[in-house]
Amino acid sequence: MNALLEPITAWYDAHARDLPWRRPGTSPWSVMVSEFMLQQTPVNRVLPVHEAWLERWPSPADLAAEPSGEAVRAWGRLGYPRRALRLHASAVAITEQFGGEVPDTYDDLRTLPGVGDYTAAAIASFAFGRAHPVLDTNVRRVLGRTLGGVEFPAPGVTRAERDLAASLVPEVDPEVWAVAVMELGALVCTASGPRCDGCPVFDECAWQRLGKPPYDGPARKTQAYAGTDRMCRGRLLAVLRDAPGSVPRSRLDAAWAEPVQRERALASLLDDGLVVQEGQRFRLP
DNA sequence: AACACGTGGTT
DNA sequence: TAACCAAGTGT
Incomplete structure (x- = not known):
């Protein structure tokens, strides 16, 4: 039983952002493109590129028909351009091996290049309504705080953490829980400056009850960039x-x-x- | 398991 | 200003 489910989904109903890949009728391909772009890149920078991408390549086959360099060019400055290459390779695989349709199961999705555990779970959940623990950095932080009582989760997902996340996935509308808890992490339970005032699970939060103790785990390594x-x-x-x-x-x-x-x-x-x-x-x- | 892999906004 | 942070994946 998941005490976070009702308050977080109710909060989501009232506060969710209107994002293109969440709109009713959005194609699985649109969801897939968004998930690739959102791997380590903020929503605001993804928005315009995602829109142009879907307009130019409305289906996987449209992208697969072009050289991969066109994907790299259209990727622009989103960063980590190998993702563009992998998205193109995934489009080719979808066209050749899945009849041009984005696969609708976790296992099939997982065979595609650039689709790891998170992305497979996210596409299966958001595009097809399947029940999977969708464990991204936002969800890990929300669960770490509310249920673990820590400011930040340890680096690296543990088996226990994965089992916990799996135990929280409801049988009814699992995709709503997944997107709602992720959205809470993105808008309220943020890494810095969390807005605990407006949090729908303030009273259920272990970290809050403990007085919001600062992170004391192993040092989280920061990435240098200049000159690398x-x-x-x-x-x-x-x-x-x-x-x-x-x-x-x-x-x-x-x-x-x-x-x-x-x-x-x-x-x-x-x-x-x-x-x-x-x-x-x-x-x- | 630790590290490489882009980029730009925020603090 | 340097550090932190953003819906991870592959090796």
Whole structure:
């Protein structure tokens, strides 16, 4: 029995954001595209790209018919462009192996590139109403606080945490619970500055009852960016995204001064399939 | 299990 | 300003 279910779903009914991929009649493909884009990228930056993407490629087959480089270009500055490559590869797999329809089971979804545990559960739940624990960073934080009494969950999902999340999934309208608890984490039970005043489960929250003790687990590592290979890759790829065709090596040289790191980054981009070399020129795949 | 992987807004 | 944070996945 889940004491959080009623208050959180009631709160969701009153406060949910109107997002395109949540509207009635939205296609599973629209949900899938949103889930790929939302992997580590905030909603506000996803919104315009998602809209343009669905307009250009209304179905998986539409995307699959184009070179993967077009997906990388359309991905723009959402970050982690390998996701664009994987979304394109998933569209190809859906077209070739699933008759052009986004698979409607967790196990089939899980076979697609770029679809991990969270994304498979999310698509199965949001697009098809299936019952799965949808355990993203928001849900982990909400459950960690309300039921665990800690400000932040430990790095890495434990078996116990997964079992707990599974035990909370209701038989009726499981997808509403999934989206509601996620939304609460996104809007109220936020990582910093949680709005506990407006929380529908204030009285059920263990962390609140304990006086909101600060996180005391293992250090959560922060990611450096300036000067890293990731930044270098981003600069190189931006040159190719903004060029209509291929570019000479000199254009890449101009984008990053340090030659050893530049060559290492370019090699990794080639290795990832994000960049293709033809002769002495470079382009998107 | 730890690490690599983009980008930009907020504090 | 540097750090933190954002609906993770693959190796």
